[in-house]
Amino acid sequence: MISKLKKTVIYWLLLAPLVIVILFPFAVMFVTAVRPREELFVYPPRWTFSQFRWDNFVDMWVKTNFGGALLNSLYVSVSATVLALLFSIPAAYALSRYRFPGKGLYRNFLLMTQMMSPIVLVLGLFRLMVAFGLVNNLNSLVITYAAFNMAFTIWMLQSYFNTIPRELEEAAWMDGASHYFSLVKIFLPLAVPAMVVTAIFTFINSWNEFVLALTMIRSNDDFTLPVMIFSQVAGRYQIEWHHVMAATVLATVPVAIVFSWLQRYLIRGMALGAVK
Amino acid sequence: MASVAIRGVEKRFGAAKIIRGVDLDINDHEFVVLVGPSGCGKSTLLRMIAGLETISSGTITIGDRLINDVAPQDRDIAMVFQSYALYPHMSVHDNIGFSLKLRKKSKAEIESSVMEAATILNLQDYLQRSPRQLSGGQRQRVAMGRALVRNAQVFLYDEPLSNLDAKLRVTMRTEIKALHQRLQTTSVYVTHDQIEAMTMADRIVVMNAGRVEQIGTPLELYDTPANLFVADFIGSPSMNFIPGVFERDGDKVVVVGRDGTRLPAPATTRATHSQNVVLGIRPEHLGLRSDGEGAAAVVEVVEPTGPNIEVFASLAGIRTCSILSQRHPFQPGQQIWLGAEMDQMHLFDAASGVRL
Numbered sequence: 001m002i003s004k005l006k007k008t009v010i011y012w013l014l015l016a017p018l019v020i021v022i023l024f025p026f027a028v029m030f031v032t033a034v035r036p037r038e039e040l041f042v043y044p045p046r047w048t049f050s051q052f053r054w055d056n057f058v059d060m061w062v063k064t065n066f067g068g069a070l071l072n073s074l075y076v077s078v079s080a081t082v083l084a085l086l087f088s089i090p091a092a093y094a095l096s097r098y099r100f101p102g103k104g105l106y107r108n109f110l111l112m113t114q115m116m117s118p119i120v121l122v123l124g125l126f127r128l129m130v131a132f133g134l135v136n137n138l139n140s141l142v143i144t145y146a147a148f149n150m151a152f153t154i155w156m157l158q159s160y161f162n163t164i165p166r167e168l169e170e171a172a173w174m175d176g177a178s179h180y181f182s183l184v185k186i187f188l189p190l191a192v193p194a195m196v197v198t199a200i201f202t203f204i205n206s207w208n209e210f211v212l213a214l215t216m217i218r219s220n221d222d223f224t225l226p227v228m229i230f231s232q233v234a235g236r237y238q239i240e241w242h243h244v245m246a247a248t249v250l251a252t253v254p255v256a257i258v259f260s261w262l263q264r265y266l267i268r269g270m271a272l273g274a275v276k
Numbered sequence: 277m278a279s280v281a282i283r284g285v286e287k288r289f290g291a292a293k294i295i296r297g298v299d300l301d302i303n304d305h306e307f308v309v310l311v312g313p314s315g316c317g318k319s320t321l322l323r324m325i326a327g328l329e330t331i332s333s334g335t336i337t338i339g340d341r342l343i344n345d346v347a348p349q350d351r352d353i354a355m356v357f358q359s360y361a362l363y364p365h366m367s368v369h370d371n372i373g374f375s376l377k378l379r380k381k382s383k384a385e386i387e388s389s390v391m392e393a394a395t396i397l398n399l400q401d402y403l404q405r406s407p408r409q410l411s412g413g414q415r416q417r418v419a420m421g422r423a424l425v426r427n428a429q430v431f432l433y434d435e436p437l438s439n440l441d442a443k444l445r446v447t448m449r450t451e452i453k454a455l456h457q458r459l460q461t462t463s464v465y466v467t468h469d470q471i472e473a474m475t476m477a478d479r480i481v482v483m484n485a486g487r488v489e490q491i492g493t494p495l496e497l498y499d500t501p502a503n504l505f506v507a508d509f510i511g512s513p514s515m516n517f518i519p520g521v522f523e524r525d526g527d528k529v530v531v532v533g534r535d536g537t538r539l540p541a542p543a544t545t546r547a548t549h550s551q552n553v554v555l556g557i558r559p560e561h562l563g564l565r566s567d568g569e570g571a572a573a574v575v576e577v578v579e580p581t582g583p584n585i586e587v588f589a590s591l592a593g594i595r596t597c598s599i600l601s602q603r604h605p606f607q608p609g610q611q612i613w614l615g616a617e618m619d620q621m622h623l624f625d626a627a628s629g630v631r632l
Contacts, residue, residue, distance in 0.1 A: 170328050171361035173348040175375035175422065189365050 033057070033245035040241050053242075057250065060243035066250065068221060069228035074254065076138050076213075076224055077206040080145035084153050084202045085195060087146070092157035093183070097166070107158075110151040118148055122215050129216055136218040144216075145206040153198040160194030161187075196262050207255055225251045277462050278339035278429040279304045280325065285334035287320055287486075294320050296486040297334070305460040307453075311473040312483035312509070318466045319434055321483070325464060326432050327351050338429055354423035355432040358439065360415045362407040362422075368394075369403040372421040393421040396455070413444045420455070433465040437472065449475060470510050474498070482506050500622075504629035507556050507622060513586065516562060516596040518555045519626060522547045531555045531623075533592030539571055542621045546632040553632065556622035559586065562598035562614050570615025575606045589614065 002010075027047075032040065033056060035049035060066060095103065118125075125144055126135070134140035164187065172182035188195075210226040217223055223231060229251065232244045280302040287295035295317045302308045310318040323329040325336060327348030336343055343351050354375075362371050370377075372393055376386045394400045397417040407415055416436060423431055433452075437445045453476050456463055467473055473480045474494045482489040482497065482505070489509075490502040501507035507515045518539065520531040531541045531553060539555060547553055573589035573596065580586075584599045587606060591614060598614055606612065623632040 165359060165361065167357045167359050167361035168363060170326075170348070171355070171357060171422075172363075172374070173328070174326060174353060174355045175426070176349045176378045177374075178349060181378070186363055 029245050029248050032242055033249045035242065037240075037242055056242045056246045060240075060246040063240075064228060064232060064243060064247060065220065065223075066228070066247055069223050069225045070250075070254075072138055072222060073207060073225040073251075076141045076145065077203050079139075079142040080149065080206040081199050081202040083142060083146035084149045085199060088150050088153040088157055088198070089188075089191075089195070091150075091154045092161055093187075095154065095158045096161035107155075110155055113148075113151045118144075118209075119211055122211060125212065126215050135216060136222060138217070138222055138224075140216045141206075141209070141213055141224065144212055145202070145209060149202040149205055153202060156198050156201075157191070157194050161191060164190050200259060200262055203258055204255055277304055277460065279306075280430060280462065280464070281335075281337045282321075282325070283335045283337075285321070285324065285336060286332045287317070287324060287329060288332040294486055295324070295332075298483075298486075298488055300481060300488065300491065302462060302464060304462055307456050307463045307465065307476060307478045308481060309465045309467060309473040309477035309479075310481045310483055311467055311470055312489075314468055316483045317486040318468075318481075318483045322432050322434055322464060322466045325430070326353055326355050352426075352429045353432060354426040354428035354430070355434065356416075356419045356423050356436045358435040360407075360419040360436075360439075362415055362418055364407055367404050367406055368399060368410070368418050368421075371407065371418055372399075372403075372425055375422065375426050389425045390421075393424040396424065397421050412440050413448065416440060416448060420452070424455075424459075429462065431461050431463040433463065435467055436465075437467070438469070445472075452476065471512060474510065480510075482509060484509075500631070501556075502631055504554060504556070504624045507624065507631075511558055513559050513597050513599075515556045515558050515622070516591075516594070516598075517624075518557075518592050518594050518596070520553060520555060520592065522549065522551045522553045522623070524549045533594070535593040537571055537592035539592060540615075540618070542618050542623055547623060547625075552626035554624045554626050554629075556624060557596075557616045557620065559597040559599045561616045561620040562596060563616065564598075564600060564602075564604070565613040565615040567613055570613045573612055573614045575608055575610045575612055577608065578606050587612075 031047055031049065034052050034054070036051050036053050037056075039046075039049050094100070095107065129135050129137075129140045129144075132140070134143075168186055168190070169182045172186045173179070177185065208226060209224075210230065213224045213227045214230065217227060220228075220231070225247070229244060229247050232247065233239055280300075282298055282300040282302075285295055285298045286293065298321060300308075310321060312318050320329055324331050327343065327346065331344050338351065338353070363374065366374065369390055373386045373390045376389055381389070390403070391400070394403055397420055399414070399417055399421060402410060402414060402418075407418065410418065416439075419436065436452075437448050440448060449472060452465075456476075465472075465476060474497075477494055479491060479493055480497055481491050484505050490497060490506045492500075497506060497510045501510060501515075504517070508517070518531065518533055520533045520539065522541065523530050523532055529541045529543050529547075530538045532538055541547075541553075541555060571591055573591040575587060575589045576595060577588040578585055579588070580603070584601050585603055587598050587600060587604075588595055589598070589612060590596075596614070624630065625632055
């Protein structure tokens with residue numbers, strides 16, 4: 001028998017490389033973001049710095065129009081998430097509850113769309129958005145993000161919906177509830193955990209998406225955060241690395257907030273026992 | 277409360293027929309049990325009454341209303357599911373009161389109805405709990421309560437006791453029967469357990485492969501099963517069947533077993549000489565005879581059950597079971613003599629299984 005302490009140490013040692021790989025970029029990002037400009041390129045590189053500069057964030061915010069990009073990103077990610085859920089819930093419900101011709105084909109089609117990278121479709125999507133007159137319009141991103149995430153959300157929701165016993169809805173019908181009412185009062189409350197998980201995934205995917213945003217959006221005012229940060233690096237004579245890093249740190253904050261806020265629902269939802 | 281009339285009802289899934297033309301009348305206040313092996317269509321028939329399955333052909337009427345195309349929520353039927361199907365995110369109180377809330381009853385009305393149901397079912401102390409905090413038996417009672425507050429025309433039960441342990445099942449069985457005697461609501465109850473059917477039903481419908489095999493009171497089914505299937509299904513341990521050839525020898529009629537054993541048979545006019553038949557005798561009717569009388573049998577296994585012993589013996593080449601109330605110290609291999617009264621023997625046609 002290995003003692004508990006020993007086990008803990010072994011597990012931590014095994015996990016340590018992974019933790020380092022994950023945390024190292026964050027550490028670099030953070031110490032670069034808060035050090036004075038003149039200490040950016042010292043040789044040999046140091047973790048320490050002479051002064052903790054919160055001002056970097058303030059300067060960056062003003063100089064880079066960070067607020068605008070943040071709002072753009074929030075608008076795009078939240079709208080895409082809502083849109084994806086709005087369409088996937090009925091689709092997943094139908095896949096889970098009804099028999100219809102072509103059901104297997106449709107499921108396979110959804111899976112196939114996941115095998116294609118958006119990059120190979122970027123040209124076609126651009127031309128489509130030109131045709132819709134949506135180039136340089138944030139709604140083009142809302143639509144494409146929602147569409148690209150929908151396959152995953154439908155698939156995910158459907159497999160969760162399958163675990164919600166049909167009898168619960170049938171019981172509600174027998175109690176006198178209409179289909180719509182039983183869906184809203186009985187079914188959806190039980191599907192909250194799945195909806196939260198898919199919402200988190202869609203939000204993070206949309207938040208981090210870069211290639212489509214770079215293609216569709218032209219004006220600085222409509223940049224989302226990844227494109228805005230990229231624009232601080234690409235095609236410049238002088239790259240303000242401390243600003244870039246400050247922006248990157250701030251860009252990770254909303255994702256962290258969303259995740260930590262929604263994960264409570266996740267755990268609470270998981271604890272709901274349905275039928276015996 | 278109302279009667280239910282089922283006429284020529286069929287259920288098809290593509291080419292497969294699940295229900296094959298069922299006719300059944302359920303009287304007002306009656307407690308009818310649908311019983312049969314799994315896959316016989318009893319649950320499907322119940323769900324068709326409930327409106328949860330469509331009716332491929334035939335009609336179902338409740339009272340004088342044809343309900344073929346009426347949505348389940350408008351049929352005024354209450355149903356207790358096998359899994360109870362309690363709403364996990366609602367308290368016991370809200371589970372029971374859900375249907376009343378849907379009907380836009382006043383708060384005071386809901387409160388009094390829920391309390392009344394809770395009192396009947398002994399659930400007063402659990403009203404604020406959520407279903408997952410309840411034991412199996414309590415959940416079952418909540419499911420009953422949900423049906424009870426409805427005051428529906430018909431109660432449907434879909435194997436409501438099969439998730440409970442054996443002891444609780446017996447208790448709940450009695451409770452449901454007592455409740456029905458009190459409320460007198462027309463009830464249709466589905467089970468695969470023939471003892472449940474025997475003990476609870478006013479009338480039993482035995483189903484097999486989508487067909488009704490026999491409809492009758494529990495004792496009718498037990499005393500005069502219409503065919504081999506019903507004879508085999510009703511009664512535990514099940515009836516002994518001895519295949520043989522029917523022979524008329526003047527006044528005497530006998531069944532000659534495969535090994536040549538000649539067994540006395542009930543004098544029926546419907547069997548013809550040298551017809552292949554099956555002689556059926558319930559274990560409780562196959563009693564011990566003094567040496568030389570009845571038929572010789574060789575003891576194989578003796579199982580004491582407490583009040584009785586069950587003796588498994590080889591009779592006419594067939595392993596038969598007899599239930600004896602006296603604790604005979606039989607040994608395996610010992611020869612005994614077994615027999616039954618004429619009126620307690622059943623004769624069936626070997627080919628069709630029909631009672632002769």
